[in-house]
Amino acid sequence: MHPKRRTRPDGQSGADVRKSTPSQSPEKRVSALTVQARQRIMRDIQDIRKNPLQSCLPDFSADSLEQFTVYLEGPKDSIYEEEKFTLRFHFLECYPLDAPIVQFIPPMVPKHEHIYSNGHICLSILGDEWSPALGIRSVVMSILSMLSSSKEKKTPPDDDEYMLEAPSNPQETQWDYHDAEC
Amino acid sequence: MDRDSESEYEEEVEEEFEEESGEEMMVDPSPPPFVVKDSGLDNEHFTFINVADIKTEIDNLLSEYEQMFQIPSDDVLRILLQFQWKRDTVQNKWFDSPERILFESGCTPANPSTPPTYPYECPICYCSYEQNDIVLLNCGHGFCKYCFTAHLKQLLKKGQTNPQIRCPQEQCTIKLPSSLIKSFNEPYASQYNTIVVTDYIGQRKNLRWCPGANCPWVIRRDGLLRNVACLCGTKFCFECGGPPHMPVSCELRRKWLERIQADTENLDWITANTKQCPKCRNPIEKNEGCNHMTCRACRHEFCWICLGDWKTHGSSTGGYYSCNRPKNVDLEKKQMSAKARIEYFTHYLDRYVSHQKSHEYAEKQKKNILEKQENYMRHFNCGRKVVEFLADSVDLLVDCRNALMNSYILGFYLAPGVKKDLFEMQQQQLEASTERLSELTEKKVPDTNRQETLDFIGITSKFLHSMLEGMVDSLLVVRTDL
Numbered sequence: 001m002h003p004k005r006r007t008r009p010d011g012q013s014g015a016d017v018r019k020s021t022p023s024q025s026p027e028k029r030v031s032a033l034t035v036q037a038r039q040r041i042m043r044d045i046q047d048i049r050k051n052p053l054q055s056c057l058p059d060f061s062a063d064s065l066e067q068f069t070v071y072l073e074g075p076k077d078s079i080y081e082e083e084k085f086t087l088r089f090h091f092l093e094c095y096p097l098d099a100p101i102v103q104f105i106p107p108m109v110p111k112h113e114h115i116y117s118n119g120h121i122c123l124s125i126l127g128d129e130w131s132p133a134l135g136i137r138s139v140v141m142s143i144l145s146m147l148s149s150s151k152e153k154k155t156p157p158d159d160d161e162y163m164l165e166a167p168s169n170p171q172e173t174q175w176d177y178h179d180a181e182c
Numbered sequence: 183m184d185r186d187s188e189s190e191y192e193e194e195v196e197e198e199f200e201e202e203s204g205e206e207m208m209v210d211p212s213p214p215p216f217v218v219k220d221s222g223l224d225n226e227h228f229t230f231i232n233v234a235d236i237k238t239e240i241d242n243l244l245s246e247y248e249q250m251f252q253i254p255s256d257d258v259l260r261i262l263l264q265f266q267w268k269r270d271t272v273q274n275k276w277f278d279s280p281e282r283i284l285f286e287s288g289c290t291p292a293n294p295s296t297p298p299t300y301p302y303e304c305p306i307c308y309c310s311y312e313q314n315d316i317v318l319l320n321c322g323h324g325f326c327k328y329c330f331t332a333h334l335k336q337l338l339k340k341g342q343t344n345p346q347i348r349c350p351q352e353q354c355t356i357k358l359p360s361s362l363i364k365s366f367n368e369p370y371a372s373q374y375n376t377i378v379v380t381d382y383i384g385q386r387k388n389l390r391w392c393p394g395a396n397c398p399w400v401i402r403r404d405g406l407l408r409n410v411a412c413l414c415g416t417k418f419c420f421e422c423g424g425p426p427h428m429p430v431s432c433e434l435r436r437k438w439l440e441r442i443q444a445d446t447e448n449l450d451w452i453t454a455n456t457k458q459c460p461k462c463r464n465p466i467e468k469n470e471g472c473n474h475m476t477c478r479a480c481r482h483e484f485c486w487i488c489l490g491d492w493k494t495h496g497s498s499t500g501g502y503y504s505c506n507r508p509k510n511v512d513l514e515k516k517q518m519s520a521k522a523r524i525e526y527f528t529h530y531l532d533r534y535v536s537h538q539k540s541h542e543y544a545e546k547q548k549k550n551i552l553e554k555q556e557n558y559m560r561h562f563n564c565g566r567k568v569v570e571f572l573a574d575s576v577d578l579l580v581d582c583r584n585a586l587m588n589s590y591i592l593g594f595y596l597a598p599g600v601k602k603d604l605f606e607m608q609q610q611q612l613e614a615s616t617e618r619l620s621e622l623t624e625k626k627v628p629d630t631n632r633q634e635t636l637d638f639i640g641i642t643s644k645f646l647h648s649m650l651e652g653m654v655d656s657l658l659v660v661r662t663d664l
């Protein structure tokens with residue numbers, strides 16, 4: 001199964017949809033994290049500092065809590081072994097009630113059926129299936145397991161099409177998750 | 183229903199809606215009376231239900247299964263949600279294995295839960311709490327009540343539409359019981375109720391919300407008709423929710439709209455507002471809805487659509503003139519030539535666009551009808567009851583133009599045969615009668631003939647009904663060579 005983006009029920013083209021909802025670039029978003037969000041992000045970071053994850057090198061040097069970068073290595077024995085990728089988290093005001101915006105930073109993007117070449121990831125826990133009991137660790141683990149289980153390096157079938165209409169924030173895309181692991 | 187009671191009625195609908203947004207949204211003590219407004223579209227085939235009635239229907243279903251299965255109402259709801267409110271599936275699954283259906287519906291956990299120890303660390307905020315502050319689910323997962331509440335409120339605020347809300351713990355299959363969600367303050371409890379009701383309506387093929395803005399009505403379809411005129415005034419197609427478009431099916435209409443969108447070149451030329459008089463070549467501009475034209479220069483009367491002599495049109499002359507049938511095209515041929523195909527398409531497109539324009543014009547007439555009624559009352563010194571026919575005539579005209587416009591889509595796709603012949607006869611009758619009605623409605627107040635208009639309202643509405651109701655989608659044969 002491959003990921004498929006939902007087509008709008010009103011049959012509008014992607015371009016029209018984009019016009020009506022101007023996409024905000026995550027970098028430009030003015031966000032004031034709540035106290036709870038700051039505490040939770042610090043807790044998440046502490047957690048992976050204390051119990052490091054395999055094939056994962058977090059960048060602890062950043063001076064802002066809103067953004068967090070993780071360098072990933074292709075998991076051992078997977079088709080991505082020895083490849084390096086950059087994964088970035090953007091935390092929104094109400095984290096962890098709101099899902100973080102998570103994407104790979106080109107050009108360090110794995111060639112994967114559920115990962116678009118602009119770094120957007122079709123992963124249900126980053127959208128509809130997000131739960132505030134999840135955190136940085138569970139997201140990284142899900143992405144690593146996505147890479148581990150991949151058998152073939154290929155971009156999503158609608159990659160070209162998506163590049164034409166993709167909003168800069170992947171949360172503005174209406175993802176259609178075809179299977180549980182997607 | 184006369185105009186006065188109608189405006190009263192609208193107030194009632196508004197009141198009802200305000201009540202809905204308040205606390206007691208589901209309990210409506212005095213549902214407005216069931217009213218059918220005759221609009222040319224047949225409402226006998228639809229029932230208007232308010233949300234409170236749907237809620238009662240759901241409650242009855244819940245208590246029925248509560249008794250049958252001897253399980254709490256929370257479990258019944260989770261089961262019904264999981265299996266799309268399908269009675270057969272639910273009953274069969276239950277009799278196969280109650281344990282299994284309870285697990286599949288998220289009522290019981292996969293593994294027996296271990297009771298937590300206190301103080302307990304909330305997996306959302308990582309703070310420790312005593313038992314009092316923990317919401318504990320039957321899967322054994324607990325969350326501090328502050329995080330749990332904030333999470334649910336955030337979900338609802340973001341417009342959650344799925345009534346099955348999972349336990350926040352990663353990988354847990356438990357769905358939250360509705361009694362827990364409803365124990366929250368307003369407006370969250372009501373909002374959850376609405377989500378459940380909306381899910382129920384969405385799963386029932388014979389129910390639909392009126393798409394009108396802020397309209398509280400739910401419509402139940404009791405027959406096969408698709409055109410609904412809601413009590414709020416919104417007219418729509420029961421199946422696709424778009425504008426009403428009988429006699430053509432949603433699917434054929436969609437195909438047609440795609441096709442004409444791709445063919446804008448043709449459209450440009452057809453939508454021209456100026457044509458030449460077929461007799462003296464004087465340019466004639468059309469700015470009214472009626473297709474019966476009279477040339478200002480030579481007084482020649484002709485049909486705007488086919489440019490044929492008007493004398494040969496309509497039932498008034500007794501002559502049967504089929505302006506609605508394509509000429510010069512061998513319809514019986516299984517496979518049309520490329521040239522014939524274009525001619526065939528243009529024929530239908532031309533008429534479709536004509537009626538579309540006339541439809542727009544009729545809508546304009548409808549908007550201005552109050553003013554015309556006032557003028558009429560002043561001029562003839564009569565009461566409000568007397569001028570009702572003016573509003574009725576333009577209401578009907580709007581419906582007829584719309585039906586005719588859509589009838590040319592159906593005509594385009596229909597394969598030749600007895601059905602099509604019958605259909606075209608009905609279409610032709612309706613068309614002739616509509617043109618006459620249209621002429622009558624365009625007359626200035628002093629020239630308005632009330633009795634003739636009333637007669638034509640009667641005849642035309644009969645023709646409209648027989649054309650709309652005569653076409654059963656499943657029996658129609660569609661051309662494949664287009």
Ligand SMILES: [Zn+2]
Nearest residue numbers: 304307326329
């Ligand atoms: Zn908490």
Ligand SMILES: [Zn+2]
Nearest residue numbers: 321323349354
């Ligand atoms: Zn749980």
Ligand SMILES: [Zn+2]
Nearest residue numbers: 392397412414
């Ligand atoms: Zn309505």
Ligand SMILES: [Zn+2]
Nearest residue numbers: 419421422432
């Ligand atoms: Zn429809």
